Amino acid sequence: MATSDVPDTSDTNQVPAQRDPTPATTPAESLEDQPSGSAPDPEVRATIPHDPVLTYGKEDDDTSSAWRKHEKTMERTGVRTMVKRLPGLLRLAWSLAWEADRNGLIALVTVRVVAGLVEAAGLLAVAGALGGLLTAGPTPDRVRHALPALALILAAGLVRTALSLVENLLRARFGPRIDRVCVVRLLDLATTTSVMAFDDPRFVDDLEAAERGAVSGRQLVDNATTVFTSVVRLVAAAGVLGVLHPLLVPLLILSILPDGWATARSARLAYASWLGRIRLVRRQFMLRYYMIDRDSAAEIRSFGLGRFLLDEYSVIARGNEAEALRVGRGQARYRLVGESVAGLALGAVYGTLVVLLDTGVMPLAAAGAAVLAIRNGRGALSTALTSLNDAYENFLYFDEYQAWILEATRRIPPPRSLAAPVSPDVIRVDGVTYTYPHTETTALRGVSVELRRGQVVAFVGANGSGKSTLAKVLAGLYVPDSGTVRWDGVDLAGVDPDSVRDRVGLIPQAYTRWPMSARLNIAVGRVARLATDGPDSVIAAAAATGADEVIDKLPHGYDTSLARQYNSGHDLSGGQWQRIACARAVYRDAPILIADEPSAALDARAEQALFDLIQSLGKDRIVLLITHRLASVRTADRIYVLDDGLVADEGTHAELMNRPGIYPDLFTLQARQFVDTIPVD
Ligand SMILES: Nc1ncnc2c1ncn2[C@@H]1O[C@H](COP(=O)(O)OP(=O)(O)OP(=O)(O)O)[C@@H](O)[C@H]1O
Structure with a gap:
């Protein structure tokens, strides 16, 4: 869990009592009150002195530092x-x-x-x-x-x-x-x-x-x-x-x-x-x-x-x-x-x-x-x-x-009267740059890509090369610093942001495990559909991604609570949760589908089924697939290889394999892991 998930109770009302105690106590002193039965580990104490920099890291001399806030x-x-x-x-x-x-x-x-x-x-x-x-x-x-x-x-x-x-x-x-x-x-x-x-x-x-x-x-x-x-x-x-x-x-x-x-x-x-x-x-x-x-x-x-x-x-x-x-x-x-x-x-x-x-x-x-x-x-x-x-x-x-x-x-995006195209045929990204706030490095440096309806486009590349950032830019979630994103020639800069998001179904890398019913965990993809299409409308989406197999085994089926932290809630395995996250995007039924590492936790069979599903969805949608499993992108209509915020190469699998570059290197490296272990008769 990220640090930002920690509820900040620093400002609680137990004010006010004490002054910054850069503690005068030594670690040894602090152990005096330890409960019996859990004797301090001398090795831990010997090797880890109480040192704020060692433990919490160096602080910028800046009031935005998480630990220093409010001091002024x-x-x-x-x-x-x-x-x-x-x-x-x-x-x-x-x-x-x-x-x-x-x-x-x-x-x-x-x-x-x-x-x-x-x-x-x-x-x-x-x-x-x-x-x-x-x-x-x-x-x-x-x-x-x-x-x-x-x-x-x-x-x-x-x-x-x-x-x-x-x-x-x-x-x-x-x-x-x-x-x-x-x-x-x-x-x-x-x-x-x-x-x-x-x-x-x-x-x-x-x-x-x-x-x-x-x-x-x-x-x-x-x-x-x-x-x-x-x-x-x-x-x-x-x-x-x-x-x-x-x-x-x-x-x-x-x-x-x-x-x-x-x-x-x-x-x-x-x-x-x-x-x-x-x-x-x-x-x-x-x-x-x-x-x-x-x-x-x-x-x-x-x-x-x-x-x-x-x-x-x-x-x-x-x-x-x-x-x-x-x-x-x-x-x-x-x-x-x-x-x-x-x-x-x-x-x-x-x-x-x-x-x-x-x-x-x-x-x-x-x-x-x-x-x-x-x-x-x-x-x-x-x-x-x-x-x-x-x-x-x-x-x-x-x-x-x-x-x-x-x-x-x-920071609320201004409302605009122009709506995004309902079902765009082509998304064109031209010369896009993007830098995250308060960071030195530019995540995208003049990137241009094109995605067409009826095609599956894949982004591949090393960790941190800019794939997820680019996906968020073309989905209208991030506004680029420069360059344009056009849907059917309409620049997203002038379009109502809600209408852009309405057209996109996203399977994010880090999805949310909502502490709600299994049904709602799928319906969050487009929650308004529950009212119009009824509670059973989630079943088809669940069946498409294999989430139905998971839910059928739960004690109350779709009405089982997935709030594991509370009584009577049930938890799922990582792969089972991922199937539900995929079902959400299918339930959304949007003309653009973005799947960012959708199969990281899936077993081999479920993964194959998911890629087959993505292929079939791609027939009448714009589908973007981001994955490190290169075997799965062989069938993609177009592959963009990203490297350090730039498009290093592009083409079909066959085209990319026929010239030297990052893609054939990575693909061969992955393929070898399997080939070397397949028994030869
Ligand atoms: N929220 C953020 N704040 C600041 N920098 C970020 C943030 N998210 C990503 N970055 C930086 O932007 C760059 C691109 O990140 P991005 O997540 O797009 O990479 P990626 O290719 O999707 O990586 P991965 O394969 O690991 O998912 C990286 O250098 C990363 O450190």
């Missing part, structure tokens, strides 16, 4: 930058929530504003009740006097409880909706943007980050709405204090600033730590993934790799533990300073209250309500600051998502 992001987390980007953050959260569920958003904002007003009313009622209770006179009279205010306090409490229930319900409805909106947008683009984008490692890397960012949208909205609620509560508390005595408002704000400072510093410390160790976190997840992956299980055991991988994992994990401790200590220091200063400030607030009471400026009842308002206000501001920090952090991830969305949108 810290520049974006300065307090000034945070303040500057705040309005954008709130706008983004608002528009996201608006798109996901505008009625829900309106309801949520209303509920939160009403809750703030009710809180303010409750606080004023406290002042009223205390005023009633603290007036002179007999107790029953005072209680009677305070009764309306007490009833209001009770009612405010009940309304706030009801509102918080409604708020929770609204948030439960919001979260999944925002997730859906964000993830669906990402998946839609991931499946429609140009396939060439996936050859660009930066794009793929950014996609991983964007995936993480997609689920931050929900948290971002949640944080932003919590900030909003806290601000409403804070305004309510400040309003009440302002009514009681204007001096109390600035004092309240002063008393919460130290806490705010400590929260911001702590979050920044943790975030910096997380950014610093991101490459190690990525390696850690990669190691974990391969250690539990089904595909690597046999290799890990037969090569005795388990100990090495486990040790590598432990070294990183131990570094992370040390870093978590360092961050924890730093945060405790910030908290200590913040809370000490906040304590002093709070003392000043209460001191002022005492002075106001003492001088008779404020009655005792009002002072009681002020204490309550100060407590509520402090709680609200501290929640607002924490949520603001979380919101900013989620905003950074969401920023990655937004950036990828823009990039993927930019």
Whole structure:
């Protein structure tokens, strides 16, 4: 499995904890905690020191390097930058929530504003009740006097409880909706943007980050709405204090600033730590993934790799533990300073209250309500600051998502009104060059080939000579850097890309083993046919490629699940899967068939049957066959020999064998392997 298949969990929400620990632990230390019964192999440790370059390879000094991504992001987390980007953050959260569920958003904002007003009313009622209770006179009279205010306090409490229930319900409805909106947008683009984008490692890397960012949208909205609620509560508390005595408002704000400072510093410390160790976190997840992956299980055991991988994992994990401790200590220091200063400030607030009471400026009842308002206000501001920090952090991830969305949108091939010829007679490729993104070597260097309907054309040549690349160019999947691809004289550069793909049936070298039913694994060739032609339409395609023999032996036939990783799923052998991949292309029933190494895993009989099928399909189609089995291309109508991105030779088998070149050399080499071993009577 390619590295890109490893789910990137580096950006998980276990943020933030630790700083890049270029681990101080030695391999020997890291083995201390190994489970008993799996004694470390001393030889492995002796020969493989913990050396990142040796293990993971040299890194380019470039932010696109898979392990280094995000390291520069810290520049974006300065307090000034945070303040500057705040309005954008709130706008983004608002528009996201608006798109996901505008009625829900309106309801949520209303509920939160009403809750703030009710809180303010409750606080004023406290002042009223205390005023009633603290007036002179007999107790029953005072209680009677305070009764309306007490009833209001009770009612405010009940309304706030009801509102918080409604708020929770609204948030439960919001979260999944925002997730859906964000993830669906990402998946839609991931499946429609140009396939060439996936050859660009930066794009793929950014996609991983964007995936993480997609689920931050929900948290971002949640944080932003919590900030909003806290601000409403804070305004309510400040309003009440302002009514009681204007001096109390600035004092309240002063008393919460130290806490705010400590929260911001702590979050920044943790975030910096997380950014610093991101490459190690990525390696850690990669190691974990391969250690539990089904595909690597046999290799890990037969090569005795388990100990090495486990040790590598432990070294990183131990570094992370040390870093978590360092961050924890730093945060405790910030908290200590913040809370000490906040304590002093709070003392000043209460001191002022005492002075106001003492001088008779404020009655005792009002002072009681002020204490309550100060407590509520402090709680609200501290929640607002924490949520603001979380919101900013989620905003950074969401920023990655937004950036990828823009990039993927930019890479969508523009729609065109001109459709490709429905069943072309000739495909002509002229002087095509193609270079993969961010690579030095040109995969195709001025290639010209011609394919005609009713013919089977073969591409042969050494590994890496450009066969698959050329096939993708003539199928319209890759847009050449220069040169033209014409179908019946129509340049594909001006044609609707969907219409081009519609005419091509592809058996790719690396096909997908869909974890779905056997039936669907064939129907994916043209899934819309299932609806028009019915579920049994796959049977003919299966029979044509021998996939029916495989499926007939499965417990539920075509309805057997081929999701081996799940309960009751069945797996197939490599050759059995290949028959299914071939059946897909037959089911597609397209006028152009491209078979790229379609028989690599097939047994001799199945291979012969497949080449016979390809020949027969070639009678009324354009068929391109790419294979290293040269015996199978002898009957091809035309053979192109590719070498290092160029067409080195072309002709029929007989023509090519009659002149010196790569083809006769390769053919003779292969043929000799058989001839020498055939017993001679
Ligand atoms: N996704 C990619 N990104 C970058 N370079 C690539 C990519 N795919 C192929 N190449 C490079 O392009 C060149 C041509 O590759 P291509 O796959 O077309 O060769 P091929 O003739 O089909 O090889 P094989 O017989 O091994 O399948 C090679 O040098 C290869 O390294």
